[in-house]
Amino acid sequence: MNGDGPAGPQPAPPVAQPGPLEPWPDTVRWQSISTDLIWVELLRLAALVAVVSAVLGVSWAVTGSWPFGLGLGVLVLFAVWRAVTIVRAVHAWGYAERENDLLVRHGLLVRRLSIVPYSRMQFVDVSAGPLERAFDLATVQLHTAAAASDARVPGLRPAEASRLRDRLTALGEDRAEGL
Numbered sequence: 001m002n003g004d005g006p007a008g009p010q011p012a013p014p015v016a017q018p019g020p021l022e023p024w025p026d027t028v029r030w031q032s033i034s035t036d037l038i039w040v041e042l043l044r045l046a047a048l049v050a051v052v053s054a055v056l057g058v059s060w061a062v063t064g065s066w067p068f069g070l071g072l073g074v075l076v077l078f079a080v081w082r083a084v085t086i087v088r089a090v091h092a093w094g095y096a097e098r099e100n101d102l103l104v105r106h107g108l109l110v111r112r113l114s115i116v117p118y119s120r121m122q123f124v125d126v127s128a129g130p131l132e133r134a135f136d137l138a139t140v141q142l143h144t145a146a147a148a149s150d151a152r153v154p155g156l157r158p159a160e161a162s163r164l165r166d167r168l169t170a171l172g173e174d175r176a177e178g179l
Helices: 036-063 065-090 131-136 156-179
Strands: 095-096 102-107 112-117 121-127 136-145 149-155
Touching: 036 065, 036 131, 036 136, 036 149, 065 102, 065 112, 121 156, 136 156, 149 156
Parallel strands: none
Antiparallel strands: 095 102, 102 112, 121 136, 136 149
């Protein structure tokens, strides 16, 4: 041997460690939310854009001032950008039920992973606004003793929202009895 080659077996390549926002990729089964939430959010955006564009359009027509026209152009660019981020943001939402806690993840630029222990839950709300009801969706809101730790899971079908509410409530009561 001339000394240029390896003397022994090659070391195994380092295993990629999960990032801080994906700490349990193999042990957690993430549930996604309904993509119908995209339509709910796009309709909310469309209503806002319609009102602002009406104000800018009337102002531009009355005054003839170019800044109002520029404002309309900026509004259109904002609406397109926001529509793209709505689609991506809805796909970023997910939740997972574990033995002792619920995990909720969301966010694009700022990714957030909330871990809510069942024993810390005080109560669970299920809500649905008019647009959510029109698309057969509901939101589960978890309330804990610390206001900053409240988590929500939007875009669930009502049956899944009720199932999750009942399961979280039962697990919360079971875990609280052990304290």
